[in-house]
Amino acid sequence: MRNNLIEAIVFLLSIIVILVGFAVVISKKTFNMQLLKRFNESRMVRLIFSLVCIFLAWIMPWFSVKMLMAIGAFGLLISIFPIKRSSSLISIGIAVILFGLVALGLVGLYSYQGVGSVSNSVLRITNSFPIDVKSTVDNSLRIDGSERIMPDKKISLKDVKNVNLSVKGGIEIKFTNDDTIYIPSELNVESDNGNLTVFEKTPKQNVTYVIELGTNPNEAVDIRSAGIEITGSGNFNNFSLNSAGSSINGNISSNNDVYLSCAGLKVTGNLKGKVLNINSSGTTLNGELDFNKIIVNSTGLAINEMSRFSELNINATGLYGRIAILNSSNERGNLTVNSTGGTLTVINKNKAPVDINTSGFIKITKE
Structure with missing residues (x-):
């Protein structure tokens, strides 16, 4: 208002x-x-x-x-x-x-309309994909009238160290705590020496595959798709996502790194690991981030996060939002913000020794 x-x-x-x-x-x-x-x-x-x-x-x-x-x-x-x-x-x-x-x-x-501005451009990019980015600050993803293909085949993930999912269409994926992956039979599966690869027999664009993926801390997951919607909670060794439009409404914990490369990205939940690397045109972050090092490169960024970090680097053309620092009073940290325009509120209730460095036309308010 x-x-x-x-x-x-x-x-x-x-x-x-x-x-x-x-x-x-x-x-x-x-x-x-x-x-x-x-x-x-x-x-x-x-x-x-x-x-x-x-x-x-x-x-x-x-x-x-x-x-x-x-x-x-x-x-x-x-x-x-x-x-x-x-x-x-x-x-x-x-x-x-x-x-x-x-x-x-x-x-x-x-330079600044939150992610609203960027989602408009992302909307044009991803209109042809089954999962689309709305032209709103919510930047939420929706199924865009595509054919929804339900899972009907279970595969054991015992002794599997690497899971690779690659489709031209969209994916709805739910993380579970069991040791199986539940996929549509339209998808092909190859397994070799602890590597499980799931892909399309015939690439399709106007479809959304529904998948349930069991997770464990020894498992590395790499997902590539036109659009994806993620729910549930998962523990991984490494997690990598490459998608045009992505919505993560859940929790991802990694023993090592989390890598997210998307044209449009919305995260609502908790992410945890050693290194978080985000590359996106339009990004909305809501929830909690807990990493040693966080790197966010986004044309437009709307952020409302609680974060614990040793190093947090933000590079954005337009930035708006707030960061609540969760570091304790003896946990040092460095926050670097490079933005052409926008405003950011930094809340440091624990009075943690965090150095803040800025460049560009960004207004920082400390609380």
Whole structure:
């Protein structure tokens, strides 16, 4: 509510400023003040104002204000280079270059709308997949009218050290505590020297395979699919996921590493291990992270996490949310945040000795 009110106020003020600016640009008689005359007559001044608008479009966290700033910058550039038949190729070239600078301002559309902005782009990427990313902050996944293929074949996982799942379609997978994997018979299975590979006989895109996977701490799992929805709790030796759209609504514990590479990712639950590595275009994190080292690379990141870490590195174009540090009063940690725009609240109730380093236009609030 408060964010919406601030956005509305800034939006209205921006409209007023831009309207006044355009009035100054097009008027030659109404304004007689020396400063306004100089603004109206000087291309350099208008260029400077245009660059300021581009900068504001880059750092502002609100989509509507970004658009206004970008439009204002473009309008000022047009006023610098009016379209004339006598325009030289050099002038046209300069105008194109400056228009490119305005486009850079529009790149700031990524810089902060939580994951809402990114989920829109991820939505376009994953529309062809059976599991789709919604265009909302929830960024939740849903089955998109695809054929749902239920499991009908059980396979023992005794003596299996590595499980590899690879399909072109989508997967609904539930982690269980037994020593079997329950899969549709449409999938092929190969087993060799402790390695179990599950794959499609004939790759299909408009299907979602329902799978139940038994887990144990000695098992390494590697999953590759167009989209995936994970539920339940699992203990692994290593866990790796590569998917266009991914929803993890459960708990994953690893003796070693957890690797998540997705176009769109939503995590609601607890992740634990030595190293967590996330690479995603749009990411929503809710729950608890417990790792020695956490690396998050995401174009847009919405985070509401409790975290214990020795090292936490966040690289994002747009970032919004809060991190509650779970380190004890004698557990040292390093939090590094690199973001083009956004806000982050860091809560450290235990007064843990955590060093916070930032770069970019990110606002950090400590509590």
